[in-house]
Amino acid sequence: MRWFALLTVLAASVGCHEKPAEPLRVAAAADLAHAFAELMPAFNAQHPVDLKLTCGASGLLAKQVEQGAPFDLFLAANVGYVDQVVKAGACDGTSVERYARGRLVIWVKGADGAKLTPSSLVDERFEHIAIANPEHAPYGKAAREALIKAGVWARLEGRMVYGENVQQTQQLARSGNADVAIVGLSLALGSPIGSWAMVDEALYAPLDQALVVCKHGTNAAAARQLVEFLSAPAGRVIMRKYGFLLPGEALAKAP
Amino acid sequence: MNALEPLLLSFEVAVLATALATVLGVVLGGLLARPQLWAREVIDALVTAPMVLPPTVLGYYLLVLLGRESAIGHTFEALTGSAIVFTRGGAVVAATLGALPLISKAARAALESVDVRLVGAARTLGASSFRAFMSVSLPLARRGITSGVLLGFARALGDFGVTLMVAGNIPGQTRTASLAIYDAVLAGRDDDAARLALIMTTLAVAVLIGASYLTRQRRDGF
């Protein structure tokens, strides 16, 4: 019986490869994964295009885009990487837009995270503190900045664990290998478990996140439609729900 | 999530990569097994060197070397109409690079262990270097080469970092099973990840056992 099911799926997937229009290939920073899970069907309701999403570290994606990766739209976790690909000539500078201002949160797997601040992390029970790698991940850089400004970096440095990107960072805490993680708000909202607390915005430089339409893709038209959708009310509702707030916006629901 | 797509892609890429790496690896192994080749230790080290680099870094260098902005990339695209990178071809290149050092080292060791007098006998009986290699050295080195090839296949199947960089993680095109599992783990879809990992591992083990069985050599008793 399993064999039959397998064969049917095989046959179906072969059939599914006949897509008439060009797909829309989107490269998105790691923390957009959850938001896009909801954005994609909402977008598809208005625009029936085959959206292929690739999530990853902004730095890695930027390098690939520079080298001609066939993405139509690039959503980075900062502005710097977008500038980089525009400068390299791979993307259209006029299409650059801010889609969110990222927020740092302290996240734990359990239910007692709502009161945490950078200073609370000094407590010995936080043996391993995970942040994204400050060398190349914007959230990691901001996390380190916040901890330095809060005056606790020196004491915590020995306990830090670096995730390759902010998604993997959260995974470290979720799997129990780290006791706490400093990640983006969107990841905290997108996780069915855990609790979190916002980090004081005064402690780090704003994490503006930008997007840009790129040249090596095959469906720039659909890319622009998606950009419009993201800034339209329908798109903004979903973005806010996952913590992607523009300056002045408030969360869709309280933590 | 279409679990079948990444699996099929992974196996397709791994089979192609292993075939390519086997041809290259046996030729390299044959060259390295000749004591006359003065540069052989240097060449051997160069072939193994990529294993030392972090995969994403190696992938990045490959990307620059073969990418759309490169001379090689342009030539390839002019000839075939499609780029090497960010395509299935890129995934094959990445996996081949991972498997090559394993196969060439195994081939070298296996070929070196063939009694040099047997090759000598073949030569005096009128065989050219090539014929002696094909009809004496290779058959006698079959066992060692086969185990290297199987190892190479497993490595090609599991390639991650280099594939991620050179082929991109493009769903339906270059999202191999290993990349798909990674995505699932990061996204918190632990069940999906576990399922895919289990299927992939089971299939790979089945292939390896099957191949070992088919290429077993009978040991002549007394």
Add this chain to the structure above:
Amino acid sequence: MAFEARLSARLELQRQLTAPRFSLAVELDFGPGLNVLFGPSGSGKSTILALIAGLLRPDRGRIALASEVLFDSEQRLDRAPNERGIALVFQSLALFPHLTGVANVAYGVPRALGNAQRVERAMAWLQRLRVGHLAQRHPGSYSGGEAQRVALARALASEPRALLLDEPFSALDRELAGELSAELSSYVAPLAIPVVLVTHDRKLARELGREVTLLRAGRVEEVGSVSDLLAERA
């Protein structure tokens, strides 16, 4: 046409840097028929055979067979081992373990003949050496004497212009060695080619050769008739 097929070799080889160290400088001349190269172990006998066959390259020297020059260091001439027409039977016999008896023997038969003819020739030689029953069997299953015969058949089937034998029969017991050595002359005589037989076995040398070249420490000590030089030890 009565010109003799002679095998002449002037060979110099120095190995000072790697073990085993030795220094070889010899001038050899072998006529058709059985020639014995006699000397204690380590005197360089096997090395000389490898040099003549082309499996090793001398530092300096010249090797000629009949009217053809196979190696000349001054002229930078070095024919590949598969182009010299010289068959070498190793002390270890070097039978191909993955091939059957007939496939082993057929290996050296000129490829210009079709497959069928090559197999036929190989079978003929196997039968002549009285090991036809080994045609479909692999060397792993041969006895010492059987293996020796197949190795010899293989060398002879390649229609060599010279035949080199390294310590033949050394692994066999006295009786078998005696049997085979008696037969050897009968196989080789009709070919009228130079046959160089290397041995440290005095008795064998006396049985087989007329001419003997005495070798010691990489140098030719003396050349003469067996009866003169290898007199029966008292």
